[in-house]
Amino acid sequence: MSELPHRQVSDPAELRAFAHPLRIRLIEELLADGPATASQLADRVGESPANCSWHLRLLHRYGYVEEAEGGTGRQRPWQMVLTSRSWCGDHDDPELAMAGDEATRFLTRRELDALEAWNARRRTEPAAWRDAGFTNQSLAWLTPEELADLGRQIGELLVMNAERFRDRSTRPEGARLIRLMAWGVPATPPMEK
Structure with a gap:
């Protein structure tokens, strides 16, 4: 699985739903350890099972998670839907543009915080x-x-080893979950001619 399906996000409500600290944490837990119930995730993130269940259902509504095999009701495990997503912050729809800008700021800050934490403990x-x-x-x-x-x-x-999220047997011995981020943006405003 060297390529992931891709989806362009065009719903501001989806971006607002996605860019939430607990929802991102739940997504990361599912990526790190695979399918889990709301109760299992609650133990990992220090929240109530009911709160995690509510956030998982919201993530499910927008296609970020899905029910995994096995279990029913409260013992229903969830898993990630491996799809890359993108959005544009300069869209004609001002609400979508604002939601995209906020989601980008939130995720960038989260990654910069993780980099600072790595530097502190490396x-x-x-x-x-x-x-x-x-x-x-x-x-x-x-x-x-x-x-x-x-x-x-x-x-x-960045997605060349995405199959390792679904199939633990493809993870080499000693592999750890690694944070990867990159950006390429103009360094200066356009110059006048």
Whole structure:
């Protein structure tokens, strides 16, 4: 599974539903450990089963999670729907644009917080993980077409091992859940000619 199905999000309500701290945490728990019930997730995230169940049903409404096999009622396990999603912050619909901007800010801040947490604890990690962890920064002169192509290539790299979320047997010994994020944005406003 080197490619994930892709969906362009066009519903502001979906973006607002997705960009919520507990819902993102539930998604990450399902990605890390696979299918789980609301009660199991509640234990992991420190919330009530009823609250987790409510948030899981909302994520289900927008296609982020689905019922996994086995179990019924309160013992119903949930699993992630592996689909990449994107949205555009400069859409003609002002409500969608605002929701997209907020979702992007929320997710970017969350990833930056995770990077800061890694930097604070990295010296306590085994040497192999300290050496493997990385951040890269660069500047480049690119056309819009080249930037779009670079984004597509990076996107393909970011999902190249997506099957490991569904099939634990494909995870190599010693593998850990890794946070990956990239962006490519113009460094300066356009210059006047």
